[in-house]
Amino acid sequence: MAEEKRQFQAEVGKLLDIVVHSLYSNKEIFLRELISNASDSCDRLRYAAITEPELLAGEGEFQIRLIPDPQAGTLTIIDNGLGMNHDEVIANLGTIAKSGTSEFLSRLTGDSKKDVSLIGQFGVGFYSAFMVAGEVTVVTRKAGDAMGWRWTSDGKGEFTVAEAPDAARGAAITLTLRDGEKEFAEAVRLKAIVKRYSDHIAIPVKLKDGDKDEESINSANALWTRSKSEISPEQYKEFYHHVAHAFDEPWATLHYKAEGAIEYTGLLFVPSSKPLDIFHPDRKQHVKLYVRRVFITDDCEELLPPYLRFVRGVVDSQDLPLNVSREMLQHNPVLSKIRSGLVKRVLGELKKKAEDADGNYAAFWEVFGAVLKEGIYEDFERRNDILELCRFRSTHGDGLVTLAEYVGRMKEGQEAIYTITGDDLTQLKRSPQLEGFIAKGVEVLLLTDPIDEFWVSAIPNYMDKELRSVTAAGDDLGKVKAPEGAADARADEAPAAEVATLIAALKLALGDKVKDVRGSERLTESAVCLVADSGDMSMHLEKLLRAHGQAAGERVRILEINPRHALIKGLAARVTAAGTNPLIEDMAALLLDQARIVEGEPPADPVGFARRMVSVMEKGLI
Ligand code: ADP
Numbered sequence: 359m360a361e362e363k364r365q366f367q368a369e370v371g372k373l374l375d376i377v378v379h380s381l382y383s384n385k386e387i388f389l390r391e392l393i394s395n396a397s398d399s400c401d402r403l404r405y406a407a408i409t410e411p412e413l414l415a416g417e418g419e420f421q422i423r424l425i426p427d428p429q430a431g432t433l434t435i436i437d438n439g440l441g442m443n444h445d446e447v448i449a450n451l452g453t454i455a456k457s458g459t460s461e462f463l464s465r466l467t468g469d470s471k472k473d474v475s476l477i478g479q480f481g482v483g484f485y486s487a488f489m490v491a492g493e494v495t496v497v498t499r500k501a502g503d504a505m506g507w508r509w510t511s512d513g514k515g516e517f518t519v520a521e522a523p524d525a526a527r528g529a530a531i532t533l534t535l536r537d538g539e540k541e542f543a544e545a546v547r548l549k550a551i552v553k554r555y556s557d558h559i560a561i562p563v564k565l566k567d568g569d570k571d572e573e574s575i576n577s578a579n580a581l582w583t584r585s586k587s588e589i590s591p592e593q594y595k596e597f598y599h600h601v602a603h604a605f606d607e608p609w610a611t612l613h614y615k616a617e618g619a620i621e622y623t624g625l626l627f628v629p630s631s632k633p634l635d636i637f638h639p640d641r642k643q644h645v646k647l648y649v650r651r652v653f654i655t656d657d658c659e660e661l662l663p664p665y666l667r668f669v670r671g672v673v674d675s676q677d678l679p680l681n682v683s684r685e686m687l688q689h690n691p692v693l694s695k696i697r698s699g700l701v702k703r704v705l706g707e708l709k710k711k712a713e714d715a716d717g718n719y720a721a722f723w724e725v726f727g728a729v730l731k732e733g734i735y736e737d738f739e740r741r742n743d744i745l746e747l748c749r750f751r752s753t754h755g756d757g758l759v760t761l762a763e764y765v766g767r768m769k770e771g772q773e774a775i776y777t778i779t780g781d782d783l784t785q786l787k788r789s790p791q792l793e794g795f796i797a798k799g800v801e802v803l804l805l806t807d808p809i810d811e812f813w814v815s816a817i818p819n820y821m822d823k824e825l826r827s828v829t830a831a832g833d834d835l836g837k838v839k840a841p842e843g844a845a846d847a848r849a850d851e852a853p854a855a856e857v858a859t860l861i862a863a864l865k866l867a868l869g870d871k872v873k874d875v876r877g878s879e880r881l882t883e884s885a886v887c888l889v890a891d892s893g894d895m896s897m898h899l900e901k902l903l904r905a906h907g908q909a910a911g912e913r914v915r916i917l918e919i920n921p922r923h924a925l926i927k928g929l930a931a932r933v934t935a936a937g938t939n940p941l942i943e944d945m946a947a948l949l950l951d952q953a954r955i956v957e958g959e960p961p962a963d964p965v966g967f968a969r970r971m972v973s974v975m976e977k978g979l980i
Pocket residue numbers: 391395396399437439440441442450451482483484485528529603
C-alpha cells in the first residue's frame with residue numbers, strides 16, 4: 359500500500375497552530391504526555407492479555423524506553439504496549455475524540471495569551487510533541503497484528519501513513535527536535551523530567567545514555583500502593599495529572615486502604631476546575647478500576663454514582679477476580695460494596711472540608727455544587743448528608759448559607775423554607791415575588807442552577823420544614839409575625855370594596871389570559887406580579903422545559919395586584935366611581951404584560967403592547 363496523505367481534522371489543525379506558535383513555557387511536559395500514553399497503552403495490553411494471553415507473544419515484561427541521540431538531535435520514546443492499527447492511528451493521531459472538544463475550541467479567542475491558559479486546563483496530549491519537535495514519527499504495531507504503520511507529520515496541517523512491516527509491538531515515537539530544543543536529547547535533562555513528572559508510573563521507564571547500560575529512572579511501583587508518608591504533595595499532584603488527564607491542582611486528595619470484609623485501596627481526587635464534559639450527555643466515569651494492580655477499565659459506571667462524577671483517581675481491589683469482564687461488573691456484589699465505601703469516604707471528606715474554615719469549601723461548591731445536588735433526589739439514603747453539604751445564595755447577605763443556618767434564622771410563625779428559582783442571581787434578587795418576604799425579614803433561598811427546579815420539588819422537607827416556592831406561598835406571609843415597630847401595611851390599602859370592583863373589572867378585561875386575579879400579600883414595591891397556582895408547574899421550570907425543546911405549553915397564571923400601590927389604589931377608585939373606565943382594557947393588558955416582563959417573558963403581543971403603552975403615555979402628557 360502506498361503512502362497516504364491526510365489532513366488533520368480542522369480542530370486539530372487549530373490546536374497544533376497554537377501548540378507550535380504560542381506555547382513557550384513548560385515545554386518539558388511533552389515527555390510526561392508521551393510517557394503517560396505509553397503507560398496507558400501497556401495497561402490496556404496487560405488487561406487484554408488476561409483473556410488473550412497469546413497477544414503478549416512471550417513478551418510480558420512491559421517497559422518504556424527513552425533513546426536520546428544528541429548527534430542526530432532526536433529523542434525516541436518506545437513502549438511495548440497495545441499499539442495501534444491503521445484506522446486507530448488515523449483516528450487517534452488525526453482527530454480529537456474527547457467529548458467537550460468543540461465547546462473547548464469555541465472558547466478559543468485567537469488571543470494567544472488567553473488561549474494558552476485555556477489549553478493549560480484542557481491539555482493537548484500527544485500533540486504536545488510539536489512544542490519541541492519539527493517532525494514527529496510514530497511507528498506502531500498493534501498486539502496480535504502482522505502489519506505495522508508509520509505515521510509522520512511536521513504538524514502543519516497534514517500527516518502521512520504508510521505500512522511499516524518491521525514495526526515492533528507497541529509504539530516508537532521519534533521526535534526530531536527543533537533548533538533550540540536539543541536539550542531534550544540530553545540524558546541528565548531527561549532523568550530530571552521523568553523524576554519530576556513520571557516517577558509514579560507503574561511501568562519501568564528506562565534510559566539509554568550513549569554507550570552506558572540502560573538504567574531505570576523512575577520508581578516504577580504503583581503510587582497508590584506506597585504509604586502516605588512516602589508520597590509528597592508534588593507526587594500526588596503529578597499522579598492526579600496523569601490519572602485524570604487533568605492539568606489543574608487537585609482541590610482534595612483522598613488516599614486510603616479499606617480493610618475488613620472488602621479490601622481495596624482508593625486514591626481519589628476532587629479537581630479544582632470544572633472538567634469540560636461534566637454536563638455532557640456522553641460523559642464518562644473517571645475513576646480507574648484496577649484489580650491487584652492490573653488495570654481493568656476506566657469506564658466502570660458502577661463504581662460511583664453520577665452525582666460524584668467529578669471524582670478522579672484509582673480504585674485497586676483485592677477481591678474482584680482478575681479476569682473480570684465488563685458484564686460481570688454489573689450488579690457485582692463486591693463492586694457495590696466498594697461503591698458504598700467510596701461514596702461514604704467522598705462525602706465524609708467533603709464534610710470535613712466544609713467544616714474546616716481553611717477547607718476552601720466555597721471554591722468546591724461553586725464548581726461542583728450543581729452536580730452534587732443531583733444526589734439529593736438520586737440517593738434517597740444519603741439525602742440528608744448531601745443536603746447538609748449544600749450551600750445556597752439567599753436574601754440574607756451575599757455569602758453562601760447552609761440549610762441549618764437558614765432554619766436557625768426562621769421567623770416566628772414562619773412555616774416553610776422559602777425558595778425562588780430563576781436563571782440569574784441579580785435578576786432574582788429584584789423579583790417582585792420577594793418584596794413581601796424581604797419586608798417581613800423572611801429569608802428566601804435564591805436558586806439559579808437548572809437542577810434546582812427538580813430537587814426542590816422532590817424533597818418533602820428538611821428538619822421537618824417543608825421547602826416551598828415563594829410563588830406558591832399563598833397567604834403564608836400573613837402568619838409571620840411582623841418585625842418590631844413595622845407599620846401595619848394594611849392601613850395603607852385601598853378599601854376592600856374598591857379592590858374587589860377592580861379585580862372584577864380586570865377579570866372581565868383579561869378573560870382567559872389569566873387563571874385568576876387577586877389581591878397580593880407579597881408585594882410591597884411593585885404594582886403586580888404573576889404567580890403559579892399551587893400544584894401548577896413553576897414558571898421557571900416551564901421556561902426551562904421549553905428551552906430544552908420539551909412541549910411544556912404555557913400555563914395560564916394568576917395575576918396578583920398590590921392594593922397598597924398608588925397605581926392600583928387610583929385605578930380601583932376610578933373604576934369604582936365611574937362604574938367602568940374606557941381605559942381599563944388597555945390598563946389590564948399593560949399590567950399583565952408588565953408582570954410577564956418582570957418574569958423574563960416577552961409581552962404576549964409585542965405590537966399591541968407598544969401601541970397601548972404609547973396611548974397611555976399620551977394621556978399622561980395631557
Ligand atoms: P489521551 O491520552 O488523553 O487520550 P492523547 O492526545 O494523549 O489523548 O492521545 C490520543 C490517543 O492516541 C490516545 O487515547 C491513544 O488511543 C492513542 N495513543 C497515543 N499514544 C499511544 C501509544 N504510545 N500507544 C498506543 N496508542 C497511543
